[in-house]
């Protein structure tokens with residue numbers, strides 16, 4: 001018996017192929033859009049532009065959105081100066097030191113409501129400074145009434 005020439009088998013193979021193919025296509029388009037959305041932002045600060053480039057290159061954008069929409073990690077929109085909850089009722093203000101620590105040693109403080117999935121990034125100081133400048137440029141927290 002030769003299954004390869006069975007007409008129903010052909011149909012099934014084609015169907016599975018089409019489903020997998022379209023998943024791949026839509027997945028790629030989705031990731032491409034995620035990436036190009038963040039690439040669109042223009043800042044006065046050259047350093048912030050560099051930070052944006054680093055975030056794209058290093059793949060931070062895969063988990064951190066910059067438009068406030070949900071992601072694997074907290075959105076970077078209005079993150080600067082925000083008060084984050086971590087651990088048992090402890091809080092920390094998002095400033096330079098905290099961002100540096102979050103990049104070099106993410107498990108040190110796990111933001112409430114998020115999983116401990118971020119890898120350590122061993123980055124050089126200039127790249128960290130640029131990422132901080134970029135996050136700064138994404139703005140201060142907006143009071144609830146103004147959102």
Ligand code: HEC
Nearest residue numbers: 058059060063072073074084099102106109110111114118
């Ligand atoms: C695999 C997904 C993932 C990637 C990639 C990732 N992060 Fe994260 N990040 C997270 C998650 C989840 C959290 C929240 C949990 C925690 O505190 O570790 C987080 C937290 C943070 C925080 C603290 C945020 C806050 O609201 O307090 C900063 C800053 C940060 N990440 C920066 C970066 C930078 C910079 C990069 C790229 C170099 C990056 N992350 C890449 C998942 C990711």
